[in-house]
Structure formats: structure tokens, C-alpha cells
Amino acid sequence: MDEVRIGIIGSGVMGQAHMQSIKKTKRARLAAVCDMNGEAVKKLSEEHDVKGFTDANEMFKSGMIDAVMIATPHYSHTPLAVAAFDAKIHVLCEKPIAVHKADAEIMIEAHRKHPELKFAAMFNCRNLSPFKKLKKIIDSGEAGKIQRVNWIITTWFRSQAYYNSGSWRATWKGEGGGVLLNQCPHQLDLFQWLFGMPEKVQAFCGIGKYHNIEVEDEVTAFMEFKNGSTGIFITSTGEAPGTNRLEVTCERGRIVLENNKIIFDRTLESVPAFIKTAKTAFETPETWKVEVPVPEDTGSMHQLIIENFVNSIIDGSPLTAPGEEGIKSVELGNAMLYSAMKKIPVEMPLDGTAYKNFLQSLVDNSTFVKAAPVAAANDDFTKSFAQK
Ligand SMILES: NC(=O)c1ccc[n+]([C@@H]2O[C@H](COP(=O)([O-])OP(=O)(O)OC[C@H]3O[C@@H](n4cnc5c(N)ncnc54)[C@H](O)[C@@H]3O)[C@@H](O)[C@H]2O)c1
Numbered sequence: 001m002d003e004v005r006i007g008i009i010g011s012g013v014m015g016q017a018h019m020q021s022i023k024k025t026k027r028a029r030l031a032a033v034c035d036m037n038g039e040a041v042k043k044l045s046e047e048h049d050v051k052g053f054t055d056a057n058e059m060f061k062s063g064m065i066d067a068v069m070i071a072t073p074h075y076s077h078t079p080l081a082v083a084a085f086d087a088k089i090h091v092l093c094e095k096p097i098a099v100h101k102a103d104a105e106i107m108i109e110a111h112r113k114h115p116e117l118k119f120a121a122m123f124n125c126r127n128l129s130p131f132k133k134l135k136k137i138i139d140s141g142e143a144g145k146i147q148r149v150n151w152i153i154t155t156w157f158r159s160q161a162y163y164n165s166g167s168w169r170a171t172w173k174g175e176g177g178g179v180l181l182n183q184c185p186h187q188l189d190l191f192q193w194l195f196g197m198p199e200k201v202q203a204f205c206g207i208g209k210y211h212n213i214e215v216e217d218e219v220t221a222f223m224e225f226k227n228g229s230t231g232i233f234i235t236s237t238g239e240a241p242g243t244n245r246l247e248v249t250c251e252r253g254r255i256v257l258e259n260n261k262i263i264f265d266r267t268l269e270s271v272p273a274f275i276k277t278a279k280t281a282f283e284t285p286e287t288w289k290v291e292v293p294v295p296e297d298t299g300s301m302h303q304l305i306i307e308n309f310v311n312s313i314i315d316g317s318p319l320t321a322p323g324e325e326g327i328k329s330v331e332l333g334n335a336m337l338y339s340a341m342k343k344i345p346v347e348m349p350l351d352g353t354a355y356k357n358f359l360q361s362l363v364d365n366s367t368f369v370k371a372a373p374v375a376a377a378n379d380d381f382t383k384s385f386a387q388k
Pocket of ligand 1: 010012013034035036072073074076094095096166181
């Protein structure tokens with residue numbers, strides 16, 4: 001194969017941005033578009049001069065595509081990915097790969113039956129240079145053991161108009177959660193990619209605290225890791241200007257990633273060793289401030305994921321974000337919501353079935369009435385994603 005024919009399911013904000021990205025990707029061809037909205041399909045299939053489908057299964061059976069990008073609301077990711085694997089189609093799925101852990105397991109199991117197919121997740125933030133550099137520092141052991149991680153990521157401000165822009169948004173039935181399911185899958189993925197999974201999670205959530213929604217728009221989570229490290233994760237869609245500061249305290253000092261800069265305040269010796277050997281009461285370890293060089297990012301991080309997916313299909317090269325790893329951010333987000341709403345600490349691994357049943361009870365007992373969708377808001381979002 002020297003070209004991958006890609007079909008896209010979902011022609012909304014992200015699907016339209018991906019159509020443009022595919023056109024810029026070498027050895028990739030936009031071969032078909034699919035959306036349950038017939039009018040949208042007609043318009044986009046004419047615009048891109050490709051076949052349009054309103055039924056994903058018809059597209060899978062058409063013989064017109066080798067791979068599919070799933071850019072539909074989260075609940076549909078699982079059935080669509082399973083059907084694609086069954087039809088022997090490679091899958092690149094938007095984040096979150098699923099709404100809950102049990103669904104993510106179903107996708108992984110469907111892929112396990114077809115190891116010849118690629119399963120990738122759209123974790124475009126893994127391509128950002130500051131995070132790649134931070135991972136390099138941590139994995140090298142240069143900073144020593146991590147003692148504490150503190151990530152405040154409150155730059156996800158969203159207005160009520162955003163939540164009103166789609167009927168599925170910010171409901172238990174339509175989306176299965178709020179900031180943890182929609183905006184933060186990126187940071188939850190980076191969190192586990194950099195620091196691994198915690199063994200205990202305790203969280204507090206604001207449910208519709210800043211918006212007229214029935215899901216969480218503010219989260220404060222505490223985590224404990226097996227090796228004694230601790231983590232704090234704070235997010236919100238209701239504050240401005242917001243903060244995006246990732247602070248990692250290690251045996252050899254403190255690393256702060258903020259404003260795309262990495263500052264490593266590096267101690268000349270190990271802090272735990274200094275605690276034991278210092279001769280006077282108020283001595284502190286000598287520290288050198290290092291600004292770690294980070295290359296400037298250009299182009300679209302989404303497009304890099306598509307390029308990597310295509311290369312992996314044609315050349316067998318490794319995926320930047322294998323779909324299987326998508327279960328971890330889903331599990332972290334689920335554990336935070338479960339802990340907050342049940343008011344209990346959650347031991348990991350999370351019981352996926354218990355969480356699924358709990359979420360279903362929220363759907364069944366919902367009395368929330370959603371405002372009518374305002375479609376115009378989507379145009380701005382698509383443009384902004386296409387430029388990134
Ligand atoms: N990676 C990123 O940076 C990023 C950014 C935004 C959104 N997303 C993700 O993309 C996904 C879609 O979000 P969006 O904002 O584009 O949503 P959207 O509401 O703008 O578009 C969704 C589209 O999917 C269609 N659709 C729904 N179910 C379908 C089905 N079963 N078959 C065919 N079409 C179907 C709808 O008609 C709609 O056109 C979400 O999972 C979201 O988390 C990712």
C-alpha cells in the first residue's frame with residue numbers, strides 16, 4: 001500500500017478540521033465522509049468531491065476506505081470502532097476513546113482480534129515539544145524520583161453558548177461527563193504518559209457550578225502513587241484567564257512547565273540525601289536555575305497524529321498514541337467523577353462495571369432540560385482547530 005484511503009465519521013467541529021488536515025498529509029487521501037446528518041454529508045461530499053454516507057457501516061462495506069477517523073460524540077466511539085475493526089478497517093479515534101472504562105475495554109478487545117490493524121487515538125498534545133521534552137527529562141532519571149505533581153489546568157474556559165452549541169454536550173446521556181470527558185482527556189493522557197497511573201484517587205467536583213449544565217465543570221483531584229508520590233489535578237471551564245502550570249517536585253529539584261517554557265530548579269545533590277546529611281538546622285540545598293531549551297512548535301499537532309497513523313499503516317512504524325493507551329485517561333477521569341459523586345476515595349484499578357452502572361443511573365435519573373442547540377457557534381471552533 002502506498003496511499004491510505006481515509007473515511008471520516010462526524011462532520012462537525014473536529015471532523016471538518018480533520019478533512020483539511022488529511023489533505024495536507026502525504027500518502028493520505030480523504031476518500032469518504034460520513035455523518036448521520038444527510039444535509040451536512042451532501043454539502044461536504046460535494047465540497048471535497050468524495051462519496052458521502054449517512055450510515056458508517058455502509059462506508060465500511062463500500063471497499064472505498066482503508067482507515068477511518070472517528071470524530072463523533074464520545075458514546076458512539078465504541079460501537080463505531082468495533083464495527084470498523086470487524087470490517088477490517090484501521091481506526092484513528094478522537095479523544096476520549098470511550099465514555100467509560102468498560103466501553104474502552106470492548107474496543108481494545110475488538111482490536112485484539114485484528115492485530116494486523118492499527119488502532120490510534122487522537123492525543124495531539126503528545127506532539128507538543130514541551131511535553132516531549134519533559135518526558136525525556138523524567139524518563140532519563142536526571143531529576144530522580146518524583147515526589148509530587150501539581151497540575152492546575154484551568155485554561156479551558158467555555159461560555160454557556162459553547163455548551164448550548166450541541167444537544168449532546170454536557171449531559172450524562174449525550175456526553176457522559178463534562179470537563180473530564182471533553183477538554184481534559186488531553187491532560188489526563190499526558191498525566192499518565194508522564195507519571196503513570198495512581199493507585200488511589202480522591203476528587204471533588206463542581207457539578208454545573210459555573211454553567212447551566214448537569215455535569216462537572218470544576219475538578220480538584222488528589223492522587224497517591226504506589227511509590228509514595230502524590231498528585232494534584234485541578235481543572236475548570238469556569239474561570240478566566242485560567243492557569244496552565246505543571247509543577248513536578250523531584251529528588252533533584254523542581255521542574256515547572258508553564259507558558260511553553262520548562263524551568264528546572266536543579267539541586268546540586270539529592271534532596272532526600274541532603275535532609276539526612278545537612279549539619280545545620282535551616283540549611284537548604286544549593287539550586288541552579290536551568291531554562292530547558294524547547295523547540296518552537298509549528299503546524300498542526302492533529303495533522304502530525306494523522307501523519308503518524310498513515311506512516312504506521314504503510315511502514316509499520318510505532319504509533320505516537322496507541323488506542324490501547326486511551327483507556328488510562330478514561331479510567332482516570334471516571335475515577336475522579338466516581339470519587340466526587342460518591343464522596344469516596346477510589347482504589348485503582350477502577351471497577352469498570354460499577355462505574356458503568358453508576359453512570360447509567362445518572363442518565364436514567366436525569367431531569368435536566370437542555371437548551372436548544374445553536375449551530376452557528378461551531379464554525380468558529382472548526383476554524384480554530386484547523387489552524388492548530
Ligand atoms: N482532539 C481534539 O483536539 C478535539 C477537539 C474537539 C473535539 N474533539 C472530539 O471530537 C469528537 C466530536 O466532537 P465535535 O466537537 O466535532 O462534535 P460536533 O457535535 O461538532 O460533531 C459531531 C458530528 O457527529 C455526527 N454524528 C453523531 N453520531 C454519529 C454517528 N453515529 N454516525 C455518523 N455521524 C454521527 C453529528 O451529526 C455531528 O455532525 C468528540 O469526541 C470530541 O471530544 C477532539
